Amino acid sequence: xxxxxxxxxxxxxxxxxxxxxxxxxxxxxxxxxxxxxxxxxxxxxxxxxxxxxxxxxxxxxxxxxxxxxxxxxxxxxxxxxxxxxxxxxxxxxxxxxxxxxxxxxxxxxxxxxxxxxxxxxxxxxxxxxxxxxxxxxxxxxxxxxxxxxxxxxxxxxxxxxxxxxxxxxxxxxxxxxxxxxxxxxxxxxxxxxx
Numbered sequence: 001x002x003x004x005x006x007x008x009x010x011x012x013x014x015x016x017x018x019x020x021x022x023x024x025x026x027x028x029x030x031x032x033x034x035x036x037x038x039x040x041x042x043x044x045x046x047x048x049x050x051x052x053x054x055x056x057x058x059x060x061x062x063x064x065x066x067x068x069x070x071x072x073x074x075x076x077x078x079x080x081x082x083x084x085x086x087x088x089x090x091x092x093x094x095x096x097x098x099x100x101x102x103x104x105x106x107x108x109x110x111x112x113x114x115x116x117x118x119x120x121x122x123x124x125x126x127x128x129x130x131x132x133x134x135x136x137x138x139x140x141x142x143x144x145x146x147x148x149x150x151x152x153x154x155x156x157x158x159x160x161x162x163x164x165x166x167x168x169x170x171x172x173x174x175x176x177x178x179x180x181x182x183x184x185x186x187x188x189x190x191x192x193x194x
Contacts, residue, residue: 032110118148
């Protein structure tokens with residue numbers, strides 16, 4: 001299946017298909033909550049594991065661990081192009097940042113993540129363009145314009161984090177991620193980031 005450009009098809013068809021490639025490593029596992037992806041003016045989808053099966057429902061569930069929000073214009077460069085770049089790469093749930101990783105943390109870490117106060121914005125440079133992805137713990141309202149912390153990096157480094165080729169902390173230590181604002185928030189979310 002080629003990567004769909006429609007957010008609804010991406011989350012309800014493409015992601016479940018990709019999940020099949022890593023399903024064996026998650027046999028019998030259930031998540032301690034859901035992960036919600038939101039595309040502004042495009043919809044919301046909550047993902048969760050139940051007995052090793054991926055469930056995708058529309059809208060945000062009350063037990064959300066973490067929310068990922070992007071604008072309609074940033075959906076393609078971050079999600080679609082990111083998925084295209086990852087085609088053919090081995091998919092490991094424990095290495096995925098902001099994909100299946102939040103669904104594999106235990107209930108204690110899920111509670112710690114939900115209790116974090118503040119939003120983190122990834123500002124991703126792609127040539128002359130900049131794309132933004134907002135990460136919000138729990139059910140808090142995402143701070144779309146004024147996140148408490150900004151993590152600035154290139155698209156290549158962002159994709160390397162997504163596939164587990166680079167750890168965020170290593171990129172920050174080498175100056176390839178610039179942290180602006182409250183650095184304690186991404187540290188507190190390390191159960192999802194690292």
